[in-house]
Amino acid sequence: xxxxxxxxxxxxxxxxxxxxxxxxxxxxxxxxxxxxxxxxxxxxxxxxxxxxxxxxxxxxxxxxxxxxxxxxxxxxxxxxxxxxxxxxxxxxxxxxxxxxxxxxxxxxxxxxxxxxxxxxxxxxxxxxxxxxxxxxxxxxxxxxxxxxxxxxxxxxxxxxxxxxxxxxxxxxxxxxxxxxxxxxxxxxxxxxxxxxxxxxxxxxxxxxxxxxxxxxxxxxxxxxxxxxxxxxxxxxxxxxxxxxxxxxxxxxxxxxxxxxxxxxxxxxxxxxxxx
Numbered sequence: 586x587x588x589x590x591x592x593x594x595x596x597x598x599x600x601x602x603x604x605x606x607x608x609x610x611x612x613x614x615x616x617x618x619x620x621x622x623x624x625x626x627x628x629x630x631x632x633x634x635x636x637x638x639x640x641x642x643x644x645x646x647x648x649x650x651x652x653x654x655x656x657x658x659x660x661x662x663x664x665x666x667x668x669x670x671x672x673x674x675x676x677x678x679x680x681x682x683x684x685x686x687x688x689x690x691x692x693x694x695x696x697x698x699x700x701x702x703x704x705x706x707x708x709x710x711x712x713x714x715x716x717x718x719x720x721x722x723x724x725x726x727x728x729x730x731x732x733x734x735x736x737x738x739x740x741x742x743x744x745x746x747x748x749x750x751x752x753x754x755x756x757x758x759x760x761x762x763x764x765x766x767x768x769x770x771x772x773x774x775x776x777x778x779x780x781x782x783x784x785x786x787x788x789x790x791x792x793x794x795x796x797x798x799x800x801x802x803x804x805x806x807x808x809x810x811x812x813x814x815x816x817x818x819x820x821x822x823x824x825x826x827x828x829x830x831x832x833x834x835x836x837x838x839x840x841x842x843x844x845x846x847x848x849x850x851x852x853x854x855x856x857x858x859x860x
Contacts, residue, residue: 774843
C-alpha cells in the first residue's frame with residue numbers, strides 16, 4: 586500500500602505556491618509518498634470549517650494516512666503543534682487551536698504529543714510558515730517509516746488538555762428544540778449544522794424527523810420555515826428544506842437557491858430549530 590499524506594489548508598487560490606512548497610519538502614524527504622489535496626479553500630482562519638472537513642473525510646482514506654491541517658491563525662506564537670495517532674491507525678498533524686477535539690472523541694486517540702524535536706524540522710524555520718518547515722517534514726517522516734514512534738517528536742500530552750472549539754449543540758427534547766452552530770456552507774449555499782443524524786433520527790435523542798415535517802428555524806430574531814425532505818426536488822423551487830446531508834449532519838437548503846445568502850447565515854452563527 587502506498588503511503589498517503591492528505592492536506593487541508595486555508596491558503597486559497599493565491600496561496601498555491603505555499604501548497605507547492607509544502608509538497609516539495611514532503612517529496613524531498615519521502616519521494617514515493619502520494620499527496621492528496623482535500624481542500625485549500627477553507628475560509629481564512631476558519632477553525633470550525635477545517636475541523637468539519639477533517640472529521641467528515643478522514644475515515645474514507647486508507648489506514649496509516651497522514652493528515653496535515655494548516656489552518657493556523659496563531660502561527661509563530663507559543664501555541665503548540667500537535668501530532669496524533671488514532672486507534673484506527675490514522676495520523677494527524679496541526680496546531681493546537683480546537684481542530685482536533687472537535688474532530689475526535691477521546692476514546693479514539695492512542696497517542697498525542699507536543700512536537701518539539703527540531704531534528705525533524707526543515708531549517709531555517711520561518712515564524713510565518715510552520716506548515717512548510719515543521720508540519721510538512723514531520724508528516725513526511727511519519728509516512729516514510731513504518732511504526733514511526735510519535736514519542737520521538739516530543740513529550741506526550743493529554744488529549745483532554747487541548748484547546749476546545751466553541752461550538753453549540755444542545756437538545757431540549759421536551760420542547761422539541763435544538764440549538765446548533767453552523768459549521769460549514771458549501772458553494773451552493775447549503776448550510777451544515779452541528780446536528781448529527783442517524784438516518785432520520787437526531788443522534789443521542791428521541792427526536793425523529795418525518796418526511797414533510799414542518800420545521801422552524803430562528804436566528805437574530807428572524808424566523809424561517811421549511812419542511813424535512815429526503816432530497817432537494819421534494820419541495821418546489823426556491824423553497825426551504827431540511828435534509829440529512831451526505832456527511833450525516835442536518836442541513837438547511839433551498840431547492841435551486843442559496844440558503845446561506847437568502848437567510849443571512851454564516852459559519853459560526855448559532856441557530857435554534859424547533860420541530
